Amino acid sequence: MLIGMSMRITENSSYVEYRDSISHDWVNYLNKYDISPLLIPNNLANINQFLNSVDISGIIITGGDSIIHAPTNPNESIYHQRDVTEWDILTIGIKKKLPILGTCRGFQMINKYFGGNITKNISTTYKHTVAHEHQIDLLENPITSGFSNHKSSVNSYHDDGVSILDLSDELNPFATWNNQIIEGLYHPKLPIVGIQWHPERSPNSKDLDEIILRYWMNQCN
Secondary structure (H helix, E strand, O other): OEEEEEOEEEEOOOOOOEEEEOOHHHHHHHHOOOOEEEEEOOOOOOHHHHHHOOOOOEEEEOOOOOOOOOOOOHHHHHHHHHHHHHHHHHHHHHHOOOOEEEEOHHHHHHHHHOOOOOEOOHHHHOOOOOOEEEEEEEOOOOOOOOOOOOEEEEEEOOOOEOEHHHOOOOOEEEEEEOOOEEEEEEOOOOOEEEEOOOOOOOOOOHHHHHHHHHHHHHHHO
8 A cells, every 4th residue: 555644854963954754663664554655745846746646545644843833933934844745735635535644743733724723832731741651541433443442551752732622623532631632533524533642653552553543544445
């Protein structure tokens, strides 16, 4: 299966050069499911032409980088290129009826695209610690119905998130933390799923991750 995949922007530390990149963790993770990623650059002149020239079965919007709401300096503008690219990816993907999976930042981008907000600094406002693992509660939903437990441990590498109050009215939650922060969401009418954690990084949620990924893959077929 060939899927389109967004990339983070990284900067060379010894001289000024910005690069698009994807972690080896992602490639190794997708290899287990016979998924080949087609990497989508962040500075394409015509992303619509690019996506219409390839035959992909779905799209993954990955994590890394913060969403820049309104760039105020040149460095932020560089990272804002990714915001623009992923916004276009969502628009084109929805038009082409492609299944979309968003992880971490991608999860937040989906919420923002459908009119929701990004909740900033949740480590301070909600005591949601960065770089650790925590329990989530799974709600009744069509995605994880094959998962035997109503709880799971997932990783957390984000200080921005989506609170229950900031969730888009067009999206439904399927996982929460402490009944305050959304950890999983989906669109009730479109093949769009988002999770706040990184499935490619941690084995602790592998059973839940497999159920979610296979649900998404079934929509791709």
